[in-house]
Amino acid sequence: MAPRFLVTERIPAAGLDLLHDAGQVTLLPAVPSAGELRALCASGDYDVLLSRLGDCVDAELLAAARLRGVSNYAVGFNNIDVPAATARGILVGNTPGVLTDATADIAMLLILGTARRVIEADSLVRSGGFTGWTPELMVGADVSGQVLGLAGFGRIARATARRALAFGMGVVFSPRPPAERHVSDAELGEFAGKVRQLPWGDVAARADFLSIHVPLNESTHHLVDAAVLAAMKPTAFLINTARGPVVDEAALVQALRSGVIAGAGLDVYENEPALAPGLAELPNTVLLPHVGSATAPVRNKMAVLAARNAIAMAKGELPPHAVNP
Numbered sequence: 001m002a003p004r005f006l007v008t009e010r011i012p013a014a015g016l017d018l019l020h021d022a023g024q025v026t027l028l029p030a031v032p033s034a035g036e037l038r039a040l041c042a043s044g045d046y047d048v049l050l051s052r053l054g055d056c057v058d059a060e061l062l063a064a065a066r067l068r069g070v071s072n073y074a075v076g077f078n079n080i081d082v083p084a085a086t087a088r089g090i091l092v093g094n095t096p097g098v099l100t101d102a103t104a105d106i107a108m109l110l111i112l113g114t115a116r117r118v119i120e121a122d123s124l125v126r127s128g129g130f131t132g133w134t135p136e137l138m139v140g141a142d143v144s145g146q147v148l149g150l151a152g153f154g155r156i157a158r159a160t161a162r163r164a165l166a167f168g169m170g171v172v173f174s175p176r177p178p179a180e181r182h183v184s185d186a187e188l189g190e191f192a193g194k195v196r197q198l199p200w201g202d203v204a205a206r207a208d209f210l211s212i213h214v215p216l217n218e219s220t221h222h223l224v225d226a227a228v229l230a231a232m233k234p235t236a237f238l239i240n241t242a243r244g245p246v247v248d249e250a251a252l253v254q255a256l257r258s259g260v261i262a263g264a265g266l267d268v269y270e271n272e273p274a275l276a277p278g279l280a281e282l283p284n285t286v287l288l289p290h291v292g293s294a295t296a297p298v299r300n301k302m303a304v305l306a307a308r309n310a311i312a313m314a315k316g317e318l319p320p321h322a323v324n325p
Ligand code: DGY
Pocket: 053, 073, 074, 075, 076, 077, 099, 292, 293
């Protein structure tokens, strides 16, 4: 029988075409509710689910599912209960590598945008408030000579470090906060001698820009809480392109309101797409709608990877990018 794919939301044709060539594709007309998705996965009508990061593939769904695999159209997979999938022999795939530079670009954009008050400045011009150059107009913070603190030192953190070094920043990092782990010079590779490893608390305290690059899991949920925010410099900015729940967003709003830190650049939110009350009203923020990977070439590559993963799973083969092989 030809493989049967359930696709919850349209992905670029580069991926959909591969699926169509390999088997039968059901593209849902609208994003399913949790209950609808559970019922579809339990129906036995599909071999592989091609999921979005908004689809909740939890233990309950997986317990009832009659699937060979779940191919997530994302590098992150916190929407999937991987241990529950593994326990049932269901493979989980993701799309690593192809979105590294695009996401690091957004981290750098948020660093520059918060430092130089780009949203406030743009709004001033659009609202007719720009009446000419003055010495005090939209004065912001420097980036060069400042310290970038990285929470995590994986692919996207390293790509962000590369950009920050090119902008004349110093870089400190903690590889797996809140845990401590030493990264050897051999593991540092091109970064040996250029970046400094510090305990997580010191990274937060030393950073002029603290950028989050850890996966969301039990140990990183609310990694940045009121205590970490209080340990940061009052002139520092928080940057998050990873996952919203890594930051306690209510504590962040409070810290931004009361000057505990200077500002924040966010691409992800704790209860996405909802924002914590008050966040959108704060002038010292740059707020993006989870667009780290949103370039046409990157989304095409993600679609191809997700499709290749799905096709391999449907054939009973190991997918190119399995998170639980
Ligand atoms: C991911 O892939 O995990 C991003 O958050 C969306 O592309």
